[in-house]
Amino acid sequence: MTVEEKMAVLADAAKYDASCSSSGSNRKGATGATLPSGCCHSWTPDGRCVSLLKILLSNVCIYDCAYCINRCGNDVKRATFAVDEVINLTAEFYRRNYIEGLFLSSAVFVSPDHTMEQMMQVAKKLREEKHFGGYIHLKAIPGASMELIDQAGRYADRVSVNIELPSSASLSLLAPEKKKGDIIRPMAYIGEHWKQAQIERRKNRKAPRFAPAGQSTQMIIGATPESDKHILDLSQNLYDSYSLKRVYFSAYMPVNKHEARLPLLPMPPLLREHRLYQADWLLRMYKFKAHEILNDNEPNLDPQLDPKAGWALRNFHQFPVEINTADYGWLLRVPGIGVLSAKRIISARRTGRLDFSHLRRIGVVLKRAQYFITCSGKFHAGLRSSAAAVRQALILKDKPTAQAKQLQLF
Template identity: 55%
Template sequence: MADDRIKEKLEILADAAKYDVSCSSSGSDRKNKKGGLGNTGAGICHTYTEDGRCVSLLKILLTNHCVFDCAYCVSRRSNDIKRAAFTVQEVVDLTINFYRRNYIEGLFLSSGIFKNADYTMERLVLIAKKLRQEHNFNGYIHLKTIPGASDDLLNEAGLYADRLSVNLEIPTETGLKLLAPEKNRKDMDVPMGYLKNEIIRTKEEKKIFRSTPKFAPAGQSTQMIIGASGESDMHIMKTADHYYSEYNLKRVYYSGYIPISNDNRLPGLGSDVPVIRENRLYQSDWLLRFYGFKRDEIVNERHPNLDLDIDPKLGWALRNLHQFPVDINRAPYEAIVRVPGIGVTSAKKIVAARRFGALRMEHLQKIGVSANKVRYFISCQGFVPLMSDRPAEMIKHYILAASNTKYKKVFNQQLTLF
């Protein structure tokens, strides 16, 4: 009977946890110790590290009871759902048992809020502490911190967890007040600021004292729900850009709102946010973090929303055709990495390879660039850009047509006309 009850809790609380997408395990290098259990770096949620490695995590809520009544949350106080709560020891036992069966490599633990923030946070921290100290567990642990919890509890959480996160939930403060009037943005900003300062402080201390314990070695992240309160992509990216620069976040996650009620403050049932919108936001996020783009180059007052048909770098290029073609054999890295179809790795390879001789289109294809896109935006030895005098909409049409196998033959025939 006890096992049946645990299984029922697991089904309820794992299902409730699916709405939180911020569970990447990238960035930690916690190593196993002699006689320990688990290893962050080794191979029931599947997530991916920044280098593309797939990692399995036990992803659950401690409880789906909550004192708040946020309109967008399935666990909100007023929602008529089946409630459950794990004990601290049940989560510890589940994690260890799942790990020993090679089902998981780590734990992602969030929670609704029992009673108050500190009461809930104490239990999250105790789970991580028992795993580390009593079971010598060295696998990945991501704790969702509770806004309003004390600094002492946040500090303790950082000593046992690899990553900590505070969810912003709604991109703008106006949207948060509309859909979660019991919450305020300050309660989210304050713990983020504390975590930022502690991460910096412990890194600096570790340079002097090697015995300084690690504090949240995989940093902190956050999540925003997209489409619940009507913000444009410009508002969303503005918020993300702010938190990256002010709080040194490792990641911002974007979760498309899934309609769960008929609340008139929310989009109606059946108006799910397209997955492609999430993908475009992640691509824009990548451009900010790794490609040297400024936010207003991607989204601005004139173009407040991302084009769902094409990726944001291609969208920027089509709006800025005057910056092309880029001479692959002469242009700096910063210009090459902005060419549609050329990623960071390929751009570095191009800069390194051209020192040994002029590059041709066949060389670029071997390096791994997307010929379908780059052919409109570059010049190199023996090649001039296609349709360089054509309008952006025509170039967009041909790129989309060439990526669709049904139209490739037509595309190639039409291309010969120019």
């Protein structure tokens, strides 16, 4: 099989991995360096960015997970890269500025340890022989030994373990060979060592790195019956307990047509995925807690309204917020004010009182924010409204629902 044929098989097999991030690391080698902000190099026709050479080392699998195209029961073309082939591809692509680095995952061939060992070799050789300073993201294989996970963390910028499904019941139904413990153990190990390395490096600049860009995970949405509340609670828990940087959601794509354990969906639930990402943003950037966004009475996100607006309308009695005096935390809770504009408001109001024309310049989305704020005690153009009326107005202005086809945020 030529390298190009392998590429076709193993890039295709890797495409459902949602992560594309190349941010959070600051490294430099003889060839290659990383940008703390990350960098996108291209965008495919599905609108997702290409930042890393995202491939599987192999799609030969000993497991039979129901949702996976590469499960051993499927009759698909199989291929396995040699370690040096991956290294050369990464180097040649990097020299031409096609990519920020490598994202290497794999099906489990021979054994978890064997697979992880091969993947780790790729990272090790890139760093030690090629002196490669670009970004490397390695997927940890559930069931691999902790020594291998540890080495992976030494060479990679990010190591991630896929949690695959939102509950252990779903996991044992759809991926019976993967055990919850095999997923959680490396996750806890990486979280712990990442934290330690961070502390060490603060004391000593030369202390060894351990996955400096942190870890992430991914789960499939819509293949199993878990509610949005369950998924958000789980995400919150992962952020808190294992210091995860990101939780990725992947709208379920029915790749195995005759699988009785899985639902038949005409379309992947992209809008639901979008709403979950919006809620995830609230957890990570806006200091929300999962229980504020959803509760047992309302276990699912409103498809018509973004979760921040939803929260603001449920708590309409706590508004309006006075722009000239509110603290940062409250500014962040106003629909139409993002992290950047909240920071700008804080610094701009030190130079003078702000009114609505100033807010527009600052970048506040007034068509959303106007119902929730006052400037020097005044509403925008004397506007006053009830929660129900505001809800109607916001829904009309929320483009995704009107088109129901967006899928941003990769």
